[in-house]
Amino acid sequence: MALFTKEPEKNPKIQPVTAPHAASTPPAPVASTSTMTPRGTGPAPAEGRAYLDRGSKITGKISFEGAARIDGEVDGEISSKDSLTIGESAVVTAQIRAASVSVAGKVSGDIVATQRIEIRPSAKVSGNITAPVLSVQEGAQFEGHCSMQPEGIRDDRKVTVFPKEERVAQAAGGLKQA
Template sequence: MALFTKEPEKNPKIQPTTAPHASSTSPAPAISTSPVAPRANGPAASEGRAYLDRGSKIIGKISFEGPARIDGEVDGEINAKDSLMIGESAVVTAQIRAASVSIAGKVSGDVVAAQRIEIRPSAKVSGNITAPVLSVQEGAQFEGHCSMQPEGIREDRKVTVFPKEERVAQAAGGLKQA
């Protein structure tokens, strides 16, 4: 069976058909793997984009060289050198690193972007986010910590953590002096 080749099968199986109906439904493909016409809401493979459609699930580490869109499920780690779009139907439980990330679905895990992160109204994000530019649209849900400094600056900072007793004493001393 020729699933992923461009050549037709030598002995194609003929399926019996019933009377044609004007309104027929056809299931959407799980993963776009060949150059096909673009879908209304998905990218075309001919544009050099990766696309993980609804009903697809990946467990593990996935990397993208060019722009990518995810509408399925991913559990693990995602690395993208270009832009990454998490669609409304996507459920992602992963650490994400990309140039830019646009989130419209559900994401659990830390998200790091070199350029920007956009959280759309339908998004539910649970985890820490890091990007120099952040856009959170009205209606979006975000739970976690946010850092909007470039990674190089963040690494140079020195953080001093005091033991709990010292913090309590300092807080009490500050109140007495005020």
């Protein structure tokens, strides 16, 4: 066998031919996304989960049916019917709506969750948050207003403010009757 000559090889090796039934089936994947770790940045996304990796930039509305993780940049609106994880490298300038939200990166915008919001130590959140359960871990930065009532209750609540004279008269009337 000649390695570096211009002459063609006299006895070329014959490559085996695959059976016709093998050609009709798609090739098996080398590795599934549930076992790969993208760029060594942490745990791989679970099967059936959306993942926006570092270096990705999206402007506009994003909607997820299932669980999702964002490690890139998003500017706009994000909604998820399941859990949403904002990774440490993420920079999000968006209004967020999801069942539960876990923030480890930077978020500027309001966050509304129907179940829970978790703000991790590496997080920087600037905006209003609404969720029935809130967890802010030591070291996290949060600037904004917080409401721990379900959104529907907050919208239905009505506040009536009486002029000061009426409040004083009502308070005095209540004391005389007692």
